[in-house]
Amino acid sequence: MNLRALAAKVIFQVLEKGLSLSVALPDQQRHLHSGKDKALLAELCYGVMRVLPQLDKQISDCMSKPLKGKQRIIHQLLLIGCYQLYFTRIPSHAAISETAEACRQLKFEGLVKVVNGILRNIQRQEKPLSCDNETLQYNTPAWIIKRLKAAYPSNWQHIIAQSHQRPPMWLRNNQQRQSRNDYLNRLQAENITASAGHSHDSILLEKPTDVMQLPEFSHGAVSVQDGAAQWAASLLAPKAGELILDACAAPGGKTCHILEIESNIELVAVDNDEKRLERVQQNLDRLSLDAKLIHGDAANISTWWNGDKFDRILLDAPCSATGVIRRHPDIKWLRKNNDIEELANIQSAIIDHCWHWLKSGGTLLYATCSILPQENSEQIEAFLARTPDARLVPLVQQEDKQAIGWQITPGQENMDGFYYARLIKD
Ligand SMILES: C[S@@+](CC[C@H](N)C(=O)[O-])C[C@H]1O[C@@H](n2cnc3c(N)ncnc32)[C@H](O)[C@@H]1O
Structure with a gap:
């Protein structure tokens, strides 16, 4: 199948079915043989996710009524067509004819002329993309802009700009x-x-x-692991002979790093997603490392653990992932404003529960790849207020020693957005 048709299927899966790009894309990449084609498919899908509002507006302006139901995939195909015209060096005649051919292959013969006509119009008019409101100007949903403005009054625009950069490896x-x-x-x-x-x-x-x-x-x-995520294992600082819990471990990047730093430990790696836990095992195998893997709930430890309390716990909590939008631009469209409160509740339930399973004198490192205070500094502030035996230890890496935890913003020293707070139990 034509590469644009595969791209439309990926975008359809993400926007209409709520699948993440990292699941939907490899599924379609399997149909392509050359590395170059796989890379182009990824570029088109990631690109559309980065600038979705502007492309959407351009397409909607060209249509008298929106495509609905099963025809929605042709709207997604038009986004891909429009992206090629504005953001790639693909010659416009090739972009348009390949996109129209994709429409045929997707079995919407009756819409081939419409696709062709709309894309030709856009190409002929050479109209700049709209920046009529903030969502269009920043290609970011209004709720994220609002939260970033509140949290980062002086540099929210810089954070958004960094979140649109292509991430380094x-x-x-x-x-x-x-x-x-x-x-x-x-x-x-x-x-x-x-x-x-x-x-x-x-x-x-x-x-x-x-x-x-x-x-x-x-x-x-x-x-392969981002520079920000690599701080987790060093800040946890495992010591020989210790019993350590990696409470939300999959796919296991940090699990493996902890063992690379100190292999003479007993490491229990837990995740409540069985499929993702398989990837922890694959990562351990590639690196010839060993951990005890458990499919379980970190907010209900006694259901799967009747052993000792832990010397150290890494809690890399489920979060909004707003710090890694540059790597996963689909997050902007998959996450919703209400998710933040729900995630904050999950995070506080897990941290409270893990705390009970930490030895006195032990260390809990709380981490997220979020840049929202509700999941980070405010979460830890509330935890400290309700937990008398918890003490926050400032990290040498944090510029502001008074701040509650270390907030890394996207692009800072080339890293992803991340948050760390180190807590000691009295
Ligand atoms: C940020 S990811 C962890 C990334 C991982 N630490 C790494 O470095 O590769 C969060 C993980 O928490 C898991 N999770 C969410 N809720 C959980 C719970 N209640 N108990 C255990 N794991 C949970 C998710 O399945 C997800 O794999």
Whole structure:
């Protein structure tokens, strides 16, 4: 099937069925053989998600009545057509004819002329994309803009701009295999330009690179993980002989990093999503690491654990993922304003419950990839207020030592948006 038709199916799955891009895209990429085509399919789908409101407006302005029901997929196809005209170097005649052909392949023969006509009109008129309101200007839903304005009055626009950048590729050096310097030298020998990040194992690649081009990737020399996420294991600081809980572990990036730093621990990795837990096992296998995997609820530990209390707990809580919009632009359309309160309630239930299972003197590291205070500093402030034996320890990395936790904003030192708070039990 034509690549634009596959792209329309992906966008349909995300916008109409609520699937994430990271699930819907690989499903359609399977139908393509060349790496170049797979990359173009990804570029079209990610691109449409980044600038959806402006494309939507352009298409709606060209139609007398909106496409509904089963025909909705042709609206999504038009978004892809429009994206090619404004944001790619694909010659317009090729973009238009391929998109019209996709309409035929999607079995909407009767709409081929409509698709062709609309895209030709857009191409002929060369009208700038609309910036008539803030959603259009920032390609971001109004509720996110409102929350960011409240949380970051002086730099919300910068945060939104950073959330539209293409993210860099970070590697995590496996310190059990080689030193970071050794790996940097190996990359250099392969003409792959890279530099060391601030955290102990992080490596920033100048250009995203196919993992199969990376020396010894399949043997576990390195893993792909954003620089911000790599702080988790170092801030948790596992020590030999300890019993550690990774409370929301899947797909296991941080689980593996904890074990790379200190393999002589008993690590219990839990997730309530059985399918995602399989990916933890795959990651452990690639790196030849071992953890006790449990399919269970971190807000109900006694149902799956009757052992000792833990020395350390990593709580990488389920969250809005508003810090990683640059990697997952579909988040802007999949998340809803009401989700934030619901997520905050889930987070507080999990943190309260995990706290009970922490030894006195133990450390709980709370982490999210959110940039919203409701899930971060306000969440921890409320936890401290209701938990007399909890003490917050400022992190050396945080600029403002008075702040409740360390909020990293998207693009800061090339990292994703992330939040960390380290809590000690008296
Ligand atoms: C942010 S992700 C974790 C990412 C992971 N720590 C990593 O570094 O790869 C949050 C995870 O929490 C899991 N989760 C959500 N609610 C949970 C609960 N009540 N108990 C256990 N896991 C839960 C989700 O399935 C999801 O895999």
